[in-house]
Amino acid sequence: MIAFMLTIYVAVVVLLFKMKLVKPNPYPIALILVAGVFVIGGPAVAWTLSAPVSPRVVTTQYVVQLVPYVKGQVAKVHAQANVPMKKGDLLLEINPTPYQNALDQATAQLQASREGLKQAEAGVDVAKASVASAAAGVQQATAAVGQSKAVVSNALASIKRAKAGIASAEAGVSKAKAADDLAKTEEQIAVNLQKTDAGAISALRVTQSVQSRQAADAALQAAETGVNEAQAALLQAEAGLSQSQAAEQQAAAGLVAAQAVQQQADASESQAMLGVKIAASKVQAAEAQVSDAQFNLEQCKMLAPADGYVVNWTVQEGTMLVPMPLAAAGTFINTEQTFIVASYPQNWLMNVESGDDVELVLNPFPGRLFKGKVDQVIPATGEGQFDPSKSVPLASQVGSHGFLAVKILLDQDQTIPSLPLGAGGTVAIYTDHGKPVHIISKVAIRMQKWLLYIMPS
Template sequence: MIAFLVIVYVAVVLVLFKVLRIKPTAYLIASMIVVGVFMIGGVVVVWTQAAPITDKMVTSQYVVQLVPYVKGQVKTIHAQANQPLKKGDLLLEIDPAPYEYTVRQVEAQLATAKANVKQAEAAVATANAAVPNAQANLEKAKAADELAKTQEQIALNIQRADKAAISQLNVAKATQERQEADAAVQQANAGVAQAQASAQQAAAALQVTQSNVPAVEAQLDDARFNLAQCKMLAPGEGYVVNWQVQIGTMLVPAPLAAAGTFVNVSDTAVAAVFPQNFLSNVEPGNDVEMVLNPYPGRLFLGKVDYVIPASGGGQFTTSGTIPNAARIGSDGLYAVRINFTDNAVARKLSLGSGGSATIYTNKGKATHVISKVAIRMKKWLLYVMPSVDKPSS
């Protein structure tokens, strides 16, 4: 459109001065220049606000550092670098032998703990059964004691009434029987107390053994979890890059010793950078057209997800040094996250691909044709003029 306006402007100038042979004056020439500037410049201003275009963009995907949860030597490698994988596919196996030993050991401890619970339950049942027996013996002893006391009292009463009616020996015998009955009652009381104490001790021992079982079960769950972590699985749909492992490689659960990097292609997006004043009309959901450097001749469609309302130039690192005012500034750029319309196409794109993108806002739709023509020219020019990102100064 700009080229068309330039052509129209030049045609008007030629008609005025060549065909109509209007005498050029300083006032007329100045007027024509002002008209040309406003006509073309106004379109450019509306165009940049309505359909901004940029060459600073890159495809982005989430990456995951493949760090094992457990340490050990690599036993088997299943995944190959740069080969597509699905979520849950097996990447590699760490030698599980040490963790299998731990699982078996804790399983044996759990079996012992459960056996101890059963023994404690049997001891509680035996101790509880002894309490009623002791109480029954106590009741018998009390009854015998009461009988002995009654016989003693009868003997004493007879002796007081008539000393010749009963012998002193019989009275002494009745007294001795009563004393023996009293001792039996005391012994029965001690037996009841001992049975109750044994029952309490057995109940306490049962609680201790029962409390050991959940702790051992937790240890077993942990051991089984560690055993399962010997198999490293793909965290999503994607592929592995920077695959650093071989059979026999020692892996440790440390971020600085990753086995490789997993690129997750299930959420492929574009980060495009625009001047801040070009984004005043950009809204989530605006249509986007893109060309990517590795794919000349192809046009990709997308939607604006959101404008990232932050810039690293406004972030200051906490330190004891006062920020240098001369170094404070901004490059005047904001990033826009763009989602591809076709997720199936997005999954096949390479990470870090550069290219160009244009956003079509809801304003100045007549100027959208300028960006549509420009983006399609870039699409075909990639065949003969590869785009190379220039390092920032």
């Protein structure tokens, strides 16, 4: 475009000289040269900074390397190279037999694990019942110990009462013996008086003395019998205490045994619950194995990751595929999103911002003008990257060609053909600065649109 402007300027100057409107003297010629610099150079500078045009354009699309997740022989190929496909369409099938067998084995293991979990849960129920039974046994043994202690207390009270009875009976015996001795003495006195002097005491008095002595003998005998009975009651109470203490010891032993049974039942319950946890973990592990086996089986069918087509598709039935990036089955071109990337000198992009209007022509479509927007100026270039290496970077290799890439998105309200990957073209960006010189880029881009018919790029 600058050459076109320079040609027009030269033609105008030549015309002025031909028509002798300007004399070919040094001063007019110098003035014309200086004017040419300002007339052409000024708009050219404003043009490149306000509406830059670049022929360094390429269409880009996402590319996916078709690497299988599982290894195996290809059983059937469904996709054809360079034929458009929809997302989810079947590309090829890998022989699923080993993965189906793995899934069947994992499913059987899962079923066995679930049965083991059921048995462990049943064992927990049995253990809980044993714990409840043992707790009831402990309660019964505790009650028996309390009851036996009460019996021992009663027996001790009986012994105490029996000893008190013996003391009372012995006191009665002493009293009865004293009364008996007194009666015997009175009787002896009465008998002796009667023998010495029959008139000194009456026969009635003697008889009464004899009866009193007999009554005292009977009372003494009764008191002695009471002592014997009290002693027998004490012996019986002591025997009852011995039995009660034996029963208490037996009840205590029963309580200890019941507590031991309860501890054993608790231990069995804990062990059964641990068994449930182990069985549950085995079920989870088996479920994970089933999921993995199911996933691997599903991966035997390679599907299209998006709308697009496959290239470098040389895989055939019987081909052995392995899950290695260096051994891809083919390359998939994603046509859902197409980006335009243009390269510009860095100083030309000082006024370019996201959202600026774009006009572009693409080499595969001469005569068509496409519109779009600047998505972003990519703020990086590989020339500034230094990869980690054992070698020190060479200073002579440091430098930049001074270009940055601009990502462009086409407007969706226009008919956009299927753009081939790697297609070139020419792009014009219209910034918010220097709008009067935008016309230069508009003319240039439209000239390029028609020149593609006769000057293919």
